[in-house]
Amino acid sequence: MGKTPKDPEPCIPSRKAQELVDRWENKFAGSDRSYEVDIWPEFQNLTGDVISRTAFGSSFMEGRRIFQLQAEQAERIIKAFQYIYIPGFLFLPTHNNRRMKEINGEIEGILKGMIKKRERAIENGEASGNDLLGLLLQSNMDSGKGSLRMSTEDVIEECKLFYFAGMETTSVLLTWTLVLLSMHPDWQDRAREEVLSVFGRDKPNNFDGLSRLKTVTMILYEVLRLYPPAVTLNRRTFKDMKIGGVTYPAGVILELPIILVHHNPEVWGKDAQEFKPERFAEGISKATKDDQPAYFPFGWGPRICIGQNFALLEAKMALSMILQRFEFQLSPSYTHAPYTVITLHPQHGASIIVKKI
Numbered sequence: 001m002g003k004t005p006k007d008p009e010p011c012i013p014s015r016k017a018q019e020l021v022d023r024w025e026n027k028f029a030g031s032d033r034s035y036e037v038d039i040w041p042e043f044q045n046l047t048g049d050v051i052s053r054t055a056f057g058s059s060f061m062e063g064r065r066i067f068q069l070q071a072e073q074a075e076r077i078i079k080a081f082q083y084i085y086i087p088g089f090l091f092l093p094t095h096n097n098r099r100m101k102e103i104n105g106e107i108e109g110i111l112k113g114m115i116k117k118r119e120r121a122i123e124n125g126e127a128s129g130n131d132l133l134g135l136l137l138q139s140n141m142d143s144g145k146g147s148l149r150m151s152t153e154d155v156i157e158e159c160k161l162f163y164f165a166g167m168e169t170t171s172v173l174l175t176w177t178l179v180l181l182s183m184h185p186d187w188q189d190r191a192r193e194e195v196l197s198v199f200g201r202d203k204p205n206n207f208d209g210l211s212r213l214k215t216v217t218m219i220l221y222e223v224l225r226l227y228p229p230a231v232t233l234n235r236r237t238f239k240d241m242k243i244g245g246v247t248y249p250a251g252v253i254l255e256l257p258i259i260l261v262h263h264n265p266e267v268w269g270k271d272a273q274e275f276k277p278e279r280f281a282e283g284i285s286k287a288t289k290d291d292q293p294a295y296f297p298f299g300w301g302p303r304i305c306i307g308q309n310f311a312l313l314e315a316k317m318a319l320s321m322i323l324q325r326f327e328f329q330l331s332p333s334y335t336h337a338p339y340t341v342i343t344l345h346p347q348h349g350a351s352i353i354v355k356k357i
């Protein structure tokens with residue numbers, strides 16, 4: 001049968017989420033109706049695969065190696081920050097510092113190799129590919145030799161940022177969503193009812209249907225409020241400026257503690273610590289007292305996250321597929337311990353019991 005506009009070629013997030021639920025389903029052996037799975041590594045692999053394919057197309061295996069290296073790098077950076085601050089300490093040849101340098105070198109080496117290979121292919125007349133790397137290189141070629149052209153270093157930095165920003169954050173969102181829906185089965189049921197009423201048993205991969213998932217969207221917003229993957233943002237003043245009645249000179253680093261603003265009872269009400277997706281029933285701007293702007297999971301202003309729609313789409317697809325096929329609850333071994341390794345991780349993983357519906 002030919003493909004109709006209603007039966008689109010599944011996009012990368014849809015294909016990868018499908019593989020995940022198929023794999024979970026295949027784990028049910030014989031008459032087993034439930035089993036335990038740690039969703040934290042599962043979602044890291046899912047979002048790592050999605051971003052590898054989106055960013056690097058067919059070179060996704062090299063991309064996956066970058067993801068392993070970046071995960072190790074994040075742990076080491078946090079370790080380095082846990083020491084008392086001594087200027088220049090990061091330049092000392094300690095074991096941790098040497099390994100961080102090595103990791104940086106390996107990541108850059110892999111990216112340089114991929115860029116060279118792709119540039120050669122483009123020079124030989126092959127298509128640049130519609131992945132991030134191809135688009136960056138093509139736009140670079142189109143802008144000629146002028147000042148708008150990015151250097152190889154710029155392309156490397158963009159790829160590294162895109163990779164880290166796109167993988168870690170979305171896996172954190174999916175993990176806390178399943179944890180909270182396990183703690184609040186009433187919301188899990190409501191979300192499943194909505195998904196089944198919009199998609200039935202069909203694949204939830206059409207954008208029209210996904211944009212009609214109101215309860216699922218409210219749930220994701222509330223998870224991002226309580227467990228924002230990026231807990232804090234920094235800004236440096238570039239000139240003297242007055243903020244909230246205080247004048248700051250140029251060069252001051254200001255911190256916006258997203259997680260604290262998101263939990264402030266003066267803004268969100270006495271129930272600020274509670275999971276209540278209904279607060280987003282009339283959208284984000286009506287969720288706070290006196291409509292105060294206090295919701296920044298994706299940052300704000302000119303540097304706002306460029307991947308926010310991609311992330312919400314990926315999360316909605318994966319969550320919908322999971323809800324269509326499984327019920328889930330927390331495992332007795334689950335320990336609630338959110339902690340920050342650049343993003344907000346579950347320190348001891350997130351084991352849940354999955355039951356086939």
Ligand code: HEM
Nearest residue numbers: 165166169170173229230297298299300303305306307311
């Ligand atoms: C739940 C998922 C995500 C969250 C919570 C999130 C959050 C953020 C935040 C807080 C920032 C910093 C904004 C600022 O400094 O003001 C940011 C920047 C960024 N994000 Fe995301 N992000 C997510 C997913 C993604 C995805 C999937 C991608 C790529 C596909 C992505 C790519 C980026 C990039 C490239 C930047 C840097 C933008 C710039 O500096 O101009 N993010 N994100």
